Amino acid sequence: MAVAEEDVRIHRIASSIRVIPDFPKPGVMFQDITTLLLDPKAFRDTVDLFVERYRDKRISVVAGVEARGFIFGPPIALAIGAKFVPLRKPKKLPGEVISEDYSLEYGTDKMEMHVGAVQPKDRALVIDDLIATGGTLCAAIKLIERAGAEVLECACVIELPELKGREKLGDRPLFVLVKGA
Template identity: 85%
Template sequence: MASADARLAGIASSIRVIPDFPKPGIMFQDITTLLLDPKAFRDTIDVFVERYKDQGITVVAGVEARGFIFGPPIALAISAKFVPLRKPKKLPGEVISEEYSLEYGTDKIEMHVGAVQANDRALVVDDLIATGGTLCAAVKLIERVGAKVVECACVIELAELKGRDKLGDRPVFVLVEADA
């Protein structure tokens, strides 16, 4: 097995950066190239699994949409359930929701009622943390039902946007730090 530094370097090098997408001034972090590289994708999952396998996590909550890519294999590997956190009106049945601010306006994420229980220990997974709004809403949603969020896990962090600040003292683990 490669060293942790070598694996992280391989993961970082497999992420394509697309300047000025979707608008001028944005350096888009494209994970589709990571997904096309089976070794980098496996290493990404393995690093997360090694970190969380002995932490008693009972639920992995994936934030729509790219948290759905990384969350399920992590959940399976650590024997936890996977809970999708979705945009409004995407989940059938009864849901609870949490609103959060965007650059212009607001959005919501939703979760099925009963998917997460008060005694659950949760890991929140997304591909990227930028301003922290989505992750903060995800954490609040899970904490509202009484569960403990152990950590937020992201593949990429745009640290200069200070998304961690919105999460207060909640821990965040990232594999790659990138420029916004």
């Protein structure tokens, strides 16, 4: 693939994301991917760029962070031959779960994963739509590592660099398609 083709795709993705000021509270610039999902070419470009990156990495688990990681994770998992594991908010998964508390840009929350969904020796990709402060991705990494798996990389459509979430990940690799406004 030529660099120019990738630039066109990245531009299409970036221009399809709507920014909504003061949502869900004053001072937050919400990065709305619903407009990306309404653009079939931008949506396809997003999935394709992730699949191209991870196709040959021997990833056995794609872990999607609720809720928008559920949009991108399953098609990526299917395309690369991996299982999809949902990482959910409390009391959404039946059966035995492990949980991890974390901080958000504007509050706190908890994430859960089914016991046994991820196995020791699994090689995992964690996917979400956005990295802000990094709390959500750090909680996801901790859940997967507690199950004995290796997190190879985290991937997000959007990064808000001013919130320094990448720094919170430490030496964990992070792949991002676009920088948010």
